[in-house]
Amino acid sequence: MTSNYSAEKREYLYSSLDREQMNSNPVVQFEEWLQQAIQADIDLPNAMVLATASASGEPTARYVLLKGVNEQGFVFFGPSVSVKGQQLAENPRAALVFYWSPMDRQVRVEGSVEIVAEAEADEYFNSRPYDSRISAWVAPQSSEVESRQFLQKRLADLQAEFHDREVPRPEDWIGYRVCPQTIEFWQGRENRLHDRIIYRRTANQEWYMQRLAP
Secondary structure, three states: OOOOOOOOOOOOOOOOOOHHHOOOOHHHHHHHHHHHHHHOOOOOOOEEEEEEEOOOOOEEEEEEEOOEEEOOEEEEEEEOOOHHHHHHHHOOEEEEEEEEHHHOEEEEEEEEEEEOOHHHHHHHHHHOOHHHHHHOOOOOOOOOOOOHHHHHHHHHHHHHHOOOOOOOOOOOEEEEEEEEEEEEEEEOOHHHOOEEEEEEEOOOOOEEEEEEOO
8 A cells, every 4th residue: 555645735934045144154054053953952953864875876874963063074973894884985975964854954965075083083982971982892883683682791791891991992983074065055935935055165165155946
């Protein structure tokens, strides 16, 4: 049986998006929107869809958490042995999507991916809760495990092993930076005439802005 999701549409009444009111730097504009999402008490405002693809073009996507953003790019962390890590090693490009439903806002980011410095990865890893650092050692991400009980026993063994001492960062637990080539801001509008403003990076590393049809 085919499900039908053509329910009565909701109207988008939150805001508008005008080029004249947007920052000329899309990273600054993104930070403004992220802060507004935080102030609106949206759950996990730094959650983002990360889309990657293998060398042959096989795509995968999952949610990860943004852990830093600046002029260089958008940073997240995770194991290089995971599916996303393997795909990024083969094909170092990615797309990100942020969606803040209560504000009718979406941001899309596309660009190349680089590995962050080990010192930066160490700094963030050491800032994580103690048990979260231990969990990074339990089993390689995306590997097959025999049961939930195996994971729980492995965690207990590691808690005993690391008792009263620092937990080092696993070598395969690294940081990635998505260096944006395009950043698009989407604002839901009435009658489905949504506002879309895209920034594209030029060859001389400057940004130019365009309005797109909804």
